């Protein structure tokens with residue numbers, strides 16, 4: 001799968017690719033509610049990016065370890081959230097101890113192939129205590145099939161003296177369920193020349209049935225499937241599925 005270049009993007013991630021502050025806050029409050037309800041205190045964020053979830057959870061009393069495989073994303077995260085423990089690592093292979101819950105939020109597993117997702121699940125299981133939770137969100141293929149996004153201006157923003165415009169072209173391969181994205185990015189600081197760049201990458205998408213099967217094979221059971229607003233997941237109407245899964249098979253611990 002063609003990967004998004006997070007090293008190049010990191011500096012502008014929060015503006016260009018991250019969720020808006022309002023959506024981050026909504027998702028974070030939802031995560032907090034789920035974690036408290038399930039008595040989870042010690043959390044491993046396995047794809048922290050610039051720290052959108054890790055910072056909030058640390059500030060709200062959780063014990064949080066935050067991991068990302070991209071050094072540049074971690075550099076930004078460390079500057080923004082001084083009280084969080086950030087480490088370089090990979091959700092497919094790294095071991096950081098035993099946690100009440102592992103989270104990989106904002107479509108992070110879309111960067112993995114299906115095979116790598118299965119590998120990651122085995123590793124996530126190793127990082128979880130008995131009966132631990134795995135929380136993640138991912139694009140719903142059935143929504144994308146019904147609502148093909150095509151071409152659009154996905155960002156047009158002015159922040160201080162910096163202007164950002166992004167043209168996006170999305171294509172869904174319905175045989176492989178791979179979603180291809182082409183972005184043309186334009187950034188201008190004050191009256192300086194415009195910096196233009198083109199990025200192409202691919203993301204995996206799943207149906208809820210695929211997710212159920214993959215989780216079951218990895219020794220997890222779905223407790224709840226929600227949309228990104230915390231309402232029950234709807235197969236045709238929800239773009240995202242937020243999955244709350246419990247580790248039910250502890251064979252990974254042996």
Ligand SMILES: C[S@@+](CC[C@H](N)C(=O)[O-])C[C@H]1O[C@@H](n2cnc3c(N)ncnc32)[C@H](O)[C@@H]1O
Pocket residue numbers: 006018019046047048049050051052053067068069070073089090091092104105106107108111
């Ligand atoms: C879409 S961003 C989400 C970041 C953050 N959770 C947020 O909500 O803004 C996906 C992140 O996953 C990281 N990532 C991708 N594959 C990874 C892997 N195998 N292990 C750890 N991090 C990974 C990327 O470097 C990137 O920072």
